[in-house]
Amino acid sequence: MNPAEISDALAALAAKPYDPVEFPFEFAAATDNNPATIAKLQNGSFNKSDLPGGVLMNQKFHFAPALNGMTSVTLDALRANKRTLKHKPAILITSDGVEVSAEHLKSGDTLHCAFTELGDRFGFFLPAAGKERYRAAEENPVDIKVAGKLAKLYDALIRRNPDWAAEDRRHDMNQLMTRLIFCLFAEDVGIFPDNQFSRLIFTHAGDKGEGMREVLISAFTAMNTSRDKRDALPAWTREFEYVNGGLFAGAIDAPMFDAPSARYLRDVSAEDWKGINPDIFGSMIQSVTNAELRSELGMHYTSVPNIMKVLGPLFLDELDAEIDRSWDRERxxxxxxxxxxxxxxxxxxxxxxxxxxxxxxxxxxxxxxxxxxxxxxxxxxxxxxxxxxxxxxxxxxxxxxxxxxxxxxxxxxxxxxxxxxxxxxxxxxxxxxxxxxxxxxxxxxxxxxxxxxxxxxxxxxxxxxxxxNPPFLGSTNQSKEQKADLAHVFAGQVESFAAFDYVAGWFYKVSLYLRGRTARSAFVSTNSLCQGQSVAAFWPHLLRDDLEIGFAHTSFKWRNNASANATVMCVVVGLRNRSGLPARLFSAGVSMDTSNINAYLVPYQNIYIEGTRNGLFSLPPMDYGNKPVEQGHLLLDQAERDDLIRENPGIKKFIRPFMGSNEVVKGTTRYCFWIRDEELLEAREFEEIRIRIGRVEAFRRGSTDAYVREKLLPRSHAFKQVFEAKRHTIAVPIHTGETRPYLPVARFSSDVIFSNAAMALYDAPDWCVAVIASRLHLVWISTVCGKLETRFRYSNTLGWNTFPVPKFTEDQLAALTKSAMAILRCRLTHHPKTIADLYDPDKMPEDLRAAHKANDDLLESMYIGRPFRNDTERLEHLFKLYAARVKKLKKGAA
Incomplete structure (x- = not known):
């Protein structure tokens, strides 16, 4: 069972009436334990517990029922039990039917939740299934009130000293804020005597802050000067310790203060700075001084749990294990x-x-x-x-x-x-x-x-x-300077780097640093670096014989602590010199050890999927839809189409439904003029068509693209491509949301014309619907083709033409055709709901979900004789088939 299945099983258990006798055996089943072992547990032969009603399943879990309101007491009894200490189960668990109390014996982490929340808390119980639970460190909250008062001080000073907002004074202003914050922190935590800084500056700066500028300059200068050399400074500055450390080195200046700015400084100095978190300290200051970050002061920083996704597997987890092994040995x-x-x-x-x-x-x-x-x-x-x-x-x-x-x-x-x-x-x-x-x-x-x-x-x-966490910037968003940075890194070393994300420069430079040294690295990256065409273009230069991926986190949503911050789909990739040690792969909070992690973050050997115009397996050809290149002059909306047909019924012959990604998914309708070459004279009898063709001619004649002017201009009645089906079309939107459990695919009559916003199989066998609508195909596309923002990006050359399928028998193709029809018929029963409605993960009809599950089981059984256990196993097998096919083709070519 994968974690999602365990979650569902625990949720189902939580929905049932609590039976303290049956619960431990149902819990064992829900956490993926062998049915034969559970049967032996029930008859007592495997039960190691000596507590009343208790069940101890070796190293998996130890359960004991609790009296009403006594789960904490029962958990204490489980913890102290001699059988627990002997068999060391991963989980201690007890319940009274209302509450569940549990503990990880190794870490001491505890959980107390309502019985109905078992499914929601499935991650805590994964060790009972033999799966490791990766727990990031908890983050500490930041005091937003302090940041808000700093911002008011900053704004007041800029109003009084507008020249300090200019580019040439910005450094001075930022340095002032840094020094003030250090002093306010220092006097609250004991580095300075209590309230020393604020007492001295407010005593000597005047009632309305009129002398604050001179006072601050004197104070900061004193902190950078030993006491015996302060003769030129006011006597009161001798109270300050010599700080050093570079904080007050260099030029010292301060802006003019007025009554409002002095009041804000007094307000912020009255706050308690003891609890400030250094891990977000600098980011908080940047929130104060950066207007773009001002909307959520103090919240724009990378959270500690996200940072620990990098630092933990990079070296901290290893240190913890080493400390554990050495615990009883001083040396x-x-x-x-x-x-x-x-x-x-x-x-x-x-x-x-x-x-x-x-x-x-x-x-x-x-x-x-x-x-x-x-x-x-x-x-x-x-x-x-x-x-x-x-x-x-x-x-x-x-x-x-x-x-x-x-x-x-x-x-x-x-x-x-x-x-x-x-x-x-x-x-x-x-x-x-x-x-x-x-x-x-x-x-x-x-x-x-x-x-x-x-x-x-x-x-x-x-x-x-x-x-x-280096900066992420796609090639289209990079400035000239940033493009030049990548050229500086890659020129003469790597070809085709222009399409790389900006973060690729850091990965390449770190690979040069690591080689042959006692060093390791781990960077956060946009997941585009491990998907799509970038993989084959970039990673072979990193993962040569001497470097390998030591650990990785598959795609997850990376957010800082600003609620308005855009979600970015990220990965974490750790590099090391080749070691022969297991690699560690994290996915959805669960980790696994594997012999190798490839650049797609799949536990398989290093292999690179390259797009091909010719299919590698027994799949029919897939093309783009038709690209119009006519500035919209051959397109119509519903009202335009209806008006034209009402006025000229004969024009209907030249108007066809026109569909792309949005139309397929959302069920909307557009139309186009579709005029075959041999029908052009007949079509030009209609004035509206003549006008539209004239507009297309004008647009194409003025194009800067020579192909458009020379090849398309003479055919201004038609699109750039002319693809249409004789019987039917199977269409796949190029972009689709990542939350849908299956890729959208639909079957349409030959009357429908498809745009280049969709991929199309013209007159292909219906069993193709069953393949595209499978979980197996979804995980391949999401891994190999990559994403646009958070949406899946479908590719015929990279995704469909490379998709590994076995050699289907005629009976299997017939079964797949039947399965495809079952999915399509099920959708029809829910008309007029659209694909967007039907494949909303929270609202998907159960009969449609069941039809897809049956389709998955059928297709996957044709690969390995049974359904795959999880997506990792799916990808491993697909990569294995791909590698074998490429090897065979290369051998044949040789």
């Missing part, structure tokens, strides 16, 4: 600590530092865990408890200087907070001031800079982990 733990001390984290598109901060914080947390355990093992006799993780081990590249400064500042704050946790655990920490090492974040264009110069290969045997 082994010190070796892990030594490893951590030498780790470099490098984000070559670091923005305001989110990835670097989360990585730093995660390593410091693990450091405290290790040192605490060493202290336990040595009886607390160890005295050398100091952090070995400096922020100088964190590297970044960012295009804007303000983001560079905020990234460094966010890491300073993360270091302070980690040191505070260290003191809580061990009773001491380094002095807060002066600031020491800074992160190695440089300002520049990552596609132009030498990455080795930014993050040199460690000479101490350390590892480099490169991670981040």
């Amino acid at each position: 082994a733990l010190r070796q892990v600590l030594d490893r951590i001390s030498k780790i470099r984290v490098f984000d070559p598109a670091c923005g305001s530092g989110n990835f670097l901060v989360v990585a730093y914080r995660a390593l410091r947390e693990r450091e405290i865990t290790i040192l605490s355990r060493i202290s336990e093992l040595t009886g607390g006799t160890q005295t050398e408890m100091w952090s070995v993780i400096p922020i100088r081990n964190f590297y970044g590249i960012e295009l804007t200087d303000f983001a560079v400064e905020t990234a460094k500042l966010a890491l300073f704050i993360a270091e302070y907070q980690a040191n505070a946790q260290f003191k809580e655990a061990f009773g001491r920490k380094p002095a807060d001031l002066p600031l020491r090492d800074a992160a190695n974040v440089v300002c520049g264009n990552a596609l132009r800079l030498d990455w080795e110069a930014v993050c040199p290969v460690p000479e101490d045997g350390g590892e480099v982990f490169i991670a981040g």
Whole structure:
């Protein structure tokens, strides 16, 4: 069973009346356990539990029924039970029929939910099915109120000093905000004495802030000057500690304040800054200073769970496993600590530092865990408890200087907070001031800079982990400068790079950095890089004999925390030097180990699907529909068609239904003039047709395309292509929404003309409907053809002509034809509902769903004798068939 099937099974279980005797066996069945094993469990031969009414299924789960309102108490009993400790089941579970309480024995994660929510919480119970549950770290909320007050301060200062909004002063304004925020944070958390900064500036700046500019300049200058060299500064500045760290280095200036701006500064200084999250610190400041991000202050940042999808499998999960293995051995733990001390984290598109901060914080947390355990093992006799993780081990590249400064500042704050946790655990920490090492974040264009110069290969045997979320920009959205960046990266190395997404430049540069080094990488990417024609053009240059994909997340919706932010379908791809170790593939929150992950993020050998005009398998040819190239002059809407026929009934002969993707899916209607060459003289007898042809001639005569002027102009009564069926047409829209459970396909009479917004099989056998309408074909198209935004993009050369099918027998073709007709007849019973209505995933009629399920089972049994278990198995088999066919064809050609 795949996770969706487990979800459905648990939902069905939750909908039934609760029976404490039958529940554990029904739960075992719902989590994909073998029926024979469940039968033995029921007769007692496999039941290891000694609790009243309890059922223990080896390493899967341990259940005990609970009295009303006593699920938490029963869960405690399960946790303490000797049989639990001996057999180590993945899940502990109890219920009283109203509530369910459960726990992951290994991690200690608990769940308390209503019994009716079992299906909704299926992810928690996947370990009972032998499937790993990948749990990203929980994110912390940001204080929107602080960001809002910062924005008011920023706006007030710009109103008073409009010249500070100009391009040449923007850096100064951003730097001012960065310094103010650091000072406000510092006085709230104890880096400065309590309220020192706000007390001093408001004491000396005047009632209405008239002296604030001079006060801030003096304060910031003092923080960059040792106390013994402040003679030229006001005496009150001697209270400030020497800060250093580059934060107050360079030119120091401040704008003029007035009463409103001074009041907003007072308001924001009154907020409690202790709870600020360094992982979103820089992004919050950018929200304040960037008008485009102002609508949702403090919300425009990459969330921690998304960042952990990258950092966890890249190196943190491995460190956790190493800590677990070393838990009872002091020497082994010190070796892990030594490893951590030498780790470099490098984000070559670091923005305001989110990835670097989360990585730093995660390593410091693990450091405290290790040192605490060493202290336990040595009886607390160890005295050398100091952090070995400096922020100088964190590297970044960012295009804007303000983001560079905020990234460094966010890491300073993360270091302070980690040191505070260290003191809580061990009773001491380094002095807060002066600031020491800074992160190695440089300002520049990552596609132009030498990455080795930014993050040199460690000479101490350390590892480099490169991670981040580089910018996504399709080729049509790239500026001239960005296109030039890609040319700088790929020219002379990779052909046909012009169609690549901008993020491809980061992947290529990281592949050059990794080769032969103790380094690994993981980037977020738009999923277009792992779909469609980009795969065969791009990935062979990366996945040569020396590099491989170490882990990947298949397509998921990547959102930052702005509710209005557009959803982007993304993947995460981790690269490493070839190792012989298993690769780890994540899909829908479930992970699996495999020997290889290819560039389509399928667990199969490296293979590249290339479009072909000739079908590789026994499928009839598929063409585009007809491309008009007539500026709409041969097209009509319903009203125009009806008016023309009413006035001239004979003109009906030359008007045909005209359909593309929208018409097929939404059931709308358009028409076109369809005039065969031999009918042109007859058609020109109608004035409307003569006028329309004249307009097409004028349009084509003025075209900049020589083909249009020379080839199409003489045939201005017709479309560019002239495809029409003799009996019927099977049509497939080129674009369709990704939420539909099946690709839309429909069968039409020969009277219908199709546009180039649809693919068409002219006079093809009806069994083709059964193939196109299958789950098997959907997963192939979604993997091989790619998407436009979040919509599937159908291709005849890349999707249909390459689709692997077995050699069907006549009986099988007859069965498929019957299945196709069953689907089409079922749709007719729901007339006038359209394909858009019928294939809405939440409203699909059950009889239509059943017809498709029967079609899937029939077709898939022709491949392997049974239905496939899940999409991964489907893709593995399809890739295997494709590889075998290509090999056979190459052998025949040779």
